[in-house]
Amino acid sequence: MNEVKVHAPATVANVVCGFDCLGFALSEPYDEILVRKINEPTIRITHLDDFGLPTDPKKNVVGVALQAMLDLINAGFGFEVEITKHIKPGSGIGSSSASSSGAVVAANHLLGDRFTKLELADFAMDGEKLASGERHADNVAPCIFGGFTLVRSTDPLDIVLLDFPPLFATVIHPQIEIKTSDARAILPKDVPLKDAIRQWSNLGSLVAALAKGDCDLISRSMEDLIVEPVRKSLIPEFDEVKSASLEAGALGGGISGSGPSIFMLSGTPEIAQKIAEAMSAVYGNTGIEFNIHVSQIESEGVRILMDN
Amino acid sequence: MNEVKVHAPATVANVVCGFDCLGFALSEPYDEILVRKINEPTIRITHLDDFGLPTDPKKNVVGVALQAMLDLINAGFGFEVEITKHIKPGSGIGSSSASSSGAVVAANHLLGDRFTKLELADFAMDGEKLASGERHADNVAPCIFGGFTLVRSTDPLDIVLLDFPPLFATVIHPQIEIKTSDARAILPKDVPLKDAIRQWSNLGSLVAALAKGDCDLISRSMEDLIVEPVRKSLIPEFDEVKSASLEAGALGGGISGSGPSIFMLSGTPEIAQKIAEAMSAVYGNTGIEFNIHVSQIESEGVRILMDN
Numbered sequence: 001m002n003e004v005k006v007h008a009p010a011t012v013a014n015v016v017c018g019f020d021c022l023g024f025a026l027s028e029p030y031d032e033i034l035v036r037k038i039n040e041p042t043i044r045i046t047h048l049d050d051f052g053l054p055t056d057p058k059k060n061v062v063g064v065a066l067q068a069m070l071d072l073i074n075a076g077f078g079f080e081v082e083i084t085k086h087i088k089p090g091s092g093i094g095s096s097s098a099s100s101s102g103a104v105v106a107a108n109h110l111l112g113d114r115f116t117k118l119e120l121a122d123f124a125m126d127g128e129k130l131a132s133g134e135r136h137a138d139n140v141a142p143c144i145f146g147g148f149t150l151v152r153s154t155d156p157l158d159i160v161l162l163d164f165p166p167l168f169a170t171v172i173h174p175q176i177e178i179k180t181s182d183a184r185a186i187l188p189k190d191v192p193l194k195d196a197i198r199q200w201s202n203l204g205s206l207v208a209a210l211a212k213g214d215c216d217l218i219s220r221s222m223e224d225l226i227v228e229p230v231r232k233s234l235i236p237e238f239d240e241v242k243s244a245s246l247e248a249g250a251l252g253g254g255i256s257g258s259g260p261s262i263f264m265l266s267g268t269p270e271i272a273q274k275i276a277e278a279m280s281a282v283y284g285n286t287g288i289e290f291n292i293h294v295s296q297i298e299s300e301g302v303r304i305l306m307d308n
Numbered sequence: 309m310n311e312v313k314v315h316a317p318a319t320v321a322n323v324v325c326g327f328d329c330l331g332f333a334l335s336e337p338y339d340e341i342l343v344r345k346i347n348e349p350t351i352r353i354t355h356l357d358d359f360g361l362p363t364d365p366k367k368n369v370v371g372v373a374l375q376a377m378l379d380l381i382n383a384g385f386g387f388e389v390e391i392t393k394h395i396k397p398g399s400g401i402g403s404s405s406a407s408s409s410g411a412v413v414a415a416n417h418l419l420g421d422r423f424t425k426l427e428l429a430d431f432a433m434d435g436e437k438l439a440s441g442e443r444h445a446d447n448v449a450p451c452i453f454g455g456f457t458l459v460r461s462t463d464p465l466d467i468v469l470l471d472f473p474p475l476f477a478t479v480i481h482p483q484i485e486i487k488t489s490d491a492r493a494i495l496p497k498d499v500p501l502k503d504a505i506r507q508w509s510n511l512g513s514l515v516a517a518l519a520k521g522d523c524d525l526i527s528r529s530m531e532d533l534i535v536e537p538v539r540k541s542l543i544p545e546f547d548e549v550k551s552a553s554l555e556a557g558a559l560g561g562g563i564s565g566s567g568p569s570i571f572m573l574s575g576t577p578e579i580a581q582k583i584a585e586a587m588s589a590v591y592g593n594t595g596i597e598f599n600i601h602v603s604q605i606e607s608e609g610v611r612i613l614m615d616n
Contacts, residue, residue, distance in 0.1 A: 017508070018508070018512060019505060019508075020505045020509070021505065021508065021509040021512060022512065150509065150512045150513055150516060151509065152509050152510060152512075152513040152525075152528065152529060153506075153509065153528075158513075158528060160512075160513050160516050160517070160525065162516055163516075163519065163520075187501060188501060189500065189501060190498040190499060190500055190501060191498060191499060191501050191504055192497065192498055193495060193496060193497060193498065193499050193534070196499055196504035196507065196508070196534070197327060197328045197329065198461075199504065199508055200325070200326070200327075200329065200504070200507055200508035200511045200512075201328070201329040201458065201459065201460050201461065202460060203508045203511060203512045204326060204329060204330065204458045204460075204468075204508075204511045204512060204514075204515045205458055205460040205466075205468050206512075207512045207515040207516050207519075208458060208468050208470055208471075208515050208519065209468070211471070211515075211516065211519045212471075217460075217468065220460065220461075220466060221460060226501070226504070
């Protein structure tokens with residue numbers, strides 16, 4: 001086997017009350033990444049899209065993640081990578097982690113699947129560090145494992161796969177830029193204990209509700225007292241999108257990652273479509289360009305499309 | 309039917325990372341409460357134990373909880389109550405809520421089970437308010453419903469019943485007094501966001517681990533960064549009891565309620581017994597009197613022992 005092509009899903013992190021730990025994978029959009037093993041001990045990156053991302057492997061999340069893997073095994077060989085991104089960089093639905101997660105899964109397959117998914121997530125987190133300055137696993141975990149994941153700890157890395165019922169997501173991506181540094185600077189350093197208690201009660205309840213498939217309880221538990229109230233100011237019409245979506249039948253939702261995308265969960269594809277229309281009606285009046293993805297929750301993570 | 313006797317279990321609240329929301333019921337110890345319907349619109353309380361608790365219904369948690377029920381239905385009748393407590397008041401394993409929860413379940417049975425368990429929990433919370441100044445449901449919920457419960461919200465009351473594997477608890481009750489006001493005053497008003505995140509990641513993980521029956525993950529998730537570090541100073545030898553218990557095979561544990569009892573969870577009755585011996589060895593050197601309960605997690609809440 002000399003080359004492997006994978007499909008790497010977009011992901012939603014910071015799921016409402018599960019800030020910095022809870023995420024899920026989307027069936028749409030996704031990236032396609034082809035990795036070839038080459039004899040030279042180097043990494044070559046080509047982009048088959050128009051996003052103008054760096055090709056220098058030290059400045060590209062794929063390069064950094066693959067280098068972490070090559071370094072660990074003292075490899076005398078290298079990789080050639082062709083990336084076809086469909087997930088827009090900066091959208092807040094795990095664009096960087098789809099690239100790095102997809103690349104390490106493909107490379108691992110070329111190496112006879114010698115690493116576990118947990119180890120692969122660890123490599124991909126080096127890519128996240130390049131992208132955001134932090135070795136976080138909120139997007140990498142659902143991207144590699146699929147479904148809903150909870151990152152209990154990043155050091156040591158501990159990822160919990162959650163049970164969940166069939167669910168659908170509607171994501172609107174307003175074409176504005178939110179700098180990660182701004183989204184981070186706006187967070188409080190300390191929070192009132194009583195708000196933290198309410199947040200963890202909601203998260204515990206949400207995890208139980210997902211396992212039970214109890215949509216009413218999922219809906220009641222999707223409340224964020226801590227992050228959404230401060231970050232929503234960075235996203236025009238956030239409250240209007242949310243209330244129109246709830247009116248259209250959404251179970252709940254919030255900011256995807258650190259924005260600017262907003263996601264809403266629902267129990268049927270029909271409701272997910274109605275939410276898309278409601279979001280579109282709100283954003284149609286703003287003059288801000290946007291696109292909307294209607295998707296199911298993808299239970300599979302990065303998957304092999306082709307190897308030869 | 310004129311009289312009903314119930315069995316009301318002790319409970320552990322504030323389960324490690326689930327401060328103020330997560331609790332479970334114990335098979336030992338328990339209270340027995342007999343309620344008789346009487347024609348006079350009054351509440352009469354008799355104690356068949358030596359704890360010297362008040363018999364004035366306005367000053368007794370049972371009286372207050374039953375009065376809330378009588379008031380709601382504009383009852384023209386009353387109740388006579390005989391309480392046999394085996395759960396020591398002030399032990400931190402839900403003594404007051406066993407009394408109030410047991411009494412309202414018994415009274416409800418006399419009234420043809422007209423109220424739901426959630427409504428009964430609401431009445432019993434009036435008893436908790438008398439005992440602690442707060443309408444909390446952390447003990448009332450597992451006492452009435454049994455098993456592991458999560459109180460998502462107290463207003464409106466929202467109680468989530470969790471799935472869990474067979475588990476055992478060892479509880480040591482050092483015979484010292486901790487004033488609720490002291491236990492509360494020592495809590496921080498604000499907590500670092502990063503600690504709150506770690507706490508809710510652990511709680512989400514613990515709920516998932518209980519549902520999966522994954523004892524390793526239960527163990528890894530039982531970490532409390534916020535309350536235990538400050539409250540453990542109120543309990544002599546807390547660290548020693550905890551480390552001896554973990555060495556004896558405990559999955560984890562912490563302060564029960566606001567103390568002074570310490571609980572440890574384990575996967576088998578044999579380990580639970582070994583933990584009891586380890587705890588006993590630590591406390592044997594302190595000169596402080598103590599007793600120890602070895603128990604399974606009780607999946608049933610308050611239950612009817614007799615009606616006629």
